[in-house]
Amino acid sequence: MSDILRPAMESRAWPFEEARKILDRLGGGGPTGLPGKGHVLFETGYGPSGLPHIGTFAEVARTTMVRHAFARLSAIPTRLIAFSDDMDGLRRVPDNIPNREMLAEHLGKPLTAIPDPFGTHESFGHHNNARLKGFLDEFGFDYSFESATECYRSGRFDEALLNVLRHYDEITEVILPTLGPERRATYSPFLPVCPRSGRVLQAPVIARDGDAGTITYEDEDGGTHEVPVTGGHCKLQWKADWAMRWVALGVDYEMSGKDLIESVKLSGRICRILGAKPPEGFTYELFLDENGEKISKSRGNGLAVEEWLRYAPAQSLSLFMYLSPRKAKRLYFDIIPRHVDDYLSHVAKFARQEVPERLANPAWHIHDGAPPQEEARLSFAILLNLASVCNTEDRAVLWGFVSRYLPEATPESAPVLDSLVGHAINYYRDIVKPAKSYRKANEMERSALSDLAGALEALPAGAGAEDIQAQVYEVGKRHPFGDLKSWFRALYEILLGQTHGPRMGSFFVLYGLGETVALIRRAIEGEDLAG
RNA sequence: GCGCCCGUAGUUCAGCCAGGUAGAACAGCGGACUCUUAAUCCGCGUGUCGUAGGUUCGAAUCCUACCGGGCGUACCA
Numbered sequence A: 001m002s003d004i005l006r007p008a009m010e011s012r013a014w015p016f017e018e019a020r021k022i023l024d025r026l027g028g029g030g031p032t033g034l035p036g037k038g039h040v041l042f043e044t045g046y047g048p049s050g051l052p053h054i055g056t057f058a059e060v061a062r063t064t065m066v067r068h069a070f071a072r073l074s075a076i077p078t079r080l081i082a083f084s085d086d087m088d089g090l091r092r093v094p095d096n097i098p099n100r101e102m103l104a105e106h107l108g109k110p111l112t113a114i115p116d117p118f119g120t121h122e123s124f125g126h127h128n129n130a131r132l133k134g135f136l137d138e139f140g141f142d143y144s145f146e147s148a149t150e151c152y153r154s155g156r157f158d159e160a161l162l163n164v165l166r167h168y169d170e171i172t173e174v175i176l177p178t179l180g181p182e183r184r185a186t187y188s189p190f191l192p193v194c195p196r197s198g199r200v201l202q203a204p205v206i207a208r209d210g211d212a213g214t215i216t217y218e219d220e221d222g223g224t225h226e227v228p229v230t231g232g233h234c235k236l237q238w239k240a241d242w243a244m245r246w247v248a249l250g251v252d253y254e255m256s257g258k259d260l261i262e263s264v265k266l267s268g269r270i271c272r273i274l275g276a277k278p279p280e281g282f283t284y285e286l287f288l289d290e291n292g293e294k295i296s297k298s299r300g301n302g303l304a305v306e307e308w309l310r311y312a313p314a315q316s317l318s319l320f321m322y323l324s325p326r327k328a329k330r331l332y333f334d335i336i337p338r339h340v341d342d343y344l345s346h347v348a349k350f351a352r353q354e355v356p357e358r359l360a361n362p363a364w365h366i367h368d369g370a371p372p373q374e375e376a377r378l379s380f381a382i383l384l385n386l387a388s389v390c391n392t393e394d395r396a397v398l399w400g401f402v403s404r405y406l407p408e409a410t411p412e413s414a415p416v417l418d419s420l421v422g423h424a425i426n427y428y429r430d431i432v433k434p435a436k437s438y439r440k441a442n443e444m445e446r447s448a449l450s451d452l453a454g455a456l457e458a459l460p461a462g463a464g465a466e467d468i469q470a471q472v473y474e475v476g477k478r479h480p481f482g483d484l485k486s487w488f489r490a491l492y493e494i495l496l497g498q499t500h501g502p503r504m505g506s507f508f509v510l511y512g513l514g515e516t517v518a519l520i521r522r523a524i525e526g527e528d529l530a531g
Numbered sequence B: 001g002c003g004c005c006c007g008u009a010g011u012u013c014a015g016c017c018a019g020g021u022a023g024a025a026c027a028g029c030g031g032a033c034u035c036u037u038a039a040u041c042c043g044c045g046u047g048u049c050g051u052a053g054g055u056u057c058g059a060a061u062c063c064u065a066c067c068g069g070g071c072g073u074a075c076c077a
Helices: A002-010 A014-028 A054-073 A100-104 A124-138 A148-154 A158-166 A168-178 A181-186 A238-249 A258-273 A305-311 A314-322 A333-350 A355-359 A362-366 A380-390 A395-405 A415-435 A443-457 A465-478 A484-496 A504-511 A513-525
Strands: A040-046 A078-084 A144-147 A190-192 A205-209 A214-218 A224-228 A234-236 A253-257 A280-284
Touching: A002 A014, A002 A054, A002 A355, A014 A054, A014 A280, A040 A054, A040 A238, A054 A078, A054 A124, A054 A253, A054 A280, A054 A305, A054 A314, A054 A362, A078 A124, A078 A238, A124 A144, A144 A148, A148 A238, A158 A168, A158 A234, A158 A238, A168 A238, A168 A258, A190 A214, A205 A224, A234 A238, A238 A258, A253 A258, A258 A280, A305 A314, A305 A333, A305 A415, A314 A333, A314 A362, A333 A362, A333 A380, A380 A395, A380 A415, A395 A415, A395 A504, A443 A465, A443 A484, A443 A513, A465 A484, A465 A504, A484 A513, A504 A513
Parallel strands: A040 A078, A040 A253, A078 A144, A253 A280
Antiparallel strands: A190 A234, A205 A214, A214 A224
16 A cells, blocks of 8 residues: 555545545544544435435445545545435425325325335335435445434434534524525424324424423424424434534535535534534536536436446446536536547556556546456447447347457457447447338339349358358349449348448348348338338 | 636537646548448648736736626525
């Protein structure tokens, strides 16, 4: 590690700059810099409103990059918490979810107190948590899951909650000036969970008892109730909640989108009131769609993680997340191939670089310092083109053409390349194929096609690409095409639905001679080949 | 109003933090392989670096103002 420490301390790559912020923060923490809890804690948080999305991936991927960088600067162990706000009250019924009527009856209750509309988990909150964990596991992220409900109910937050109660007035003074008049009237950092209805209430708090650890609130019917602030009987309102959690868990680092700048400030002030130092923060920019407008889940613009992963490996998405996190970047379909190829070239460059350059190489951050050895050697752009030209959804056929170019490569020896082949085929199937336009053969072309089918059938079973190519060529010369270029173009347009294509001899061998003849016969019959 | 981000080749962007002859990819154009094709090879970029000032021997890069585009600045999380 000693040979990497100095360059890591000097690296300008943003994860190292962030990691050094954490190191500075620990500066006063004793001779070793080791915090009392024995480790450095990174946190990422998830709202209850929905399913994991590309922003979730972004936050965990980026936080993990900082965590990896930190590990090069310090021997202090690190942990990453994925915290779910599953005790938040359900505000509105999400779209695209079954049993919406059922959910509507439970508005306002903590997510973990609402039946699972999918019927697969203990509660809606548990269901969402499972989705979150499944999502993170899919990428192999290292994290510890924490549930707000469990933290509140188990008493883990109790001490910090009593701390909030003791500083009730100071905290309220911080929040009140930022609120509109209506909300100001009923504001309290504590939101009692109504014992009768089970809902999280925004009720006026009319009395509180610091010694007993209780608050007294007034419900809608005018009745007053005294409840403990501990043990899950109250939940904290958002900004106070965030601050309390930082204190209770000892969070050292948490990044957030720039839409939360105001919250970070206020929660930071509350955190100090509670006697703790707010975590180091990092504000990242939001993602824009193709037209430069903010991506929002409700509008459905932008790109889903699943879409990206359908057409490209996850590492290319990680690359996108690594690059310029402080810049509002456009995230849409067309940028995918470019990121794949940039990723591949960063990996290829890595092997030839010295340590300082490696630390600035995105591949270092994507792979925690150890990028794969395999070089793809074929760009993704070329593969996409190839898939389109070869007119195939069959990996084996595409590999036939790849091997022609890289004779020693096989799906087994080149797994990275093989995965690119798979993605290229998805691209072909979804994007290229639907755009195909097959045209019917005219009288003269039908005659030529018939001639070709006969010539192919007359060939011996093991005929090679060159023999077939020669037959195609000879047939073309026997018919009045003017030049051979027109003959080949006609073949592409009629048989493949595109104006360009592969070398016919090679293609027919890979496609299969029998299948080829059948295809030609169908074209002669005037069948629609687009299926 | 306040705060932040962006404005560099046809397109998408890098370069700006530590000032020193304007870059990449794609698209486009021209040529080669004379058995088409391009998945190959070769060649081709003066673009007011948003505008105007300032600092400097020297500014895409630093400072100021302005213009244009985007977002935040209620509530909720």
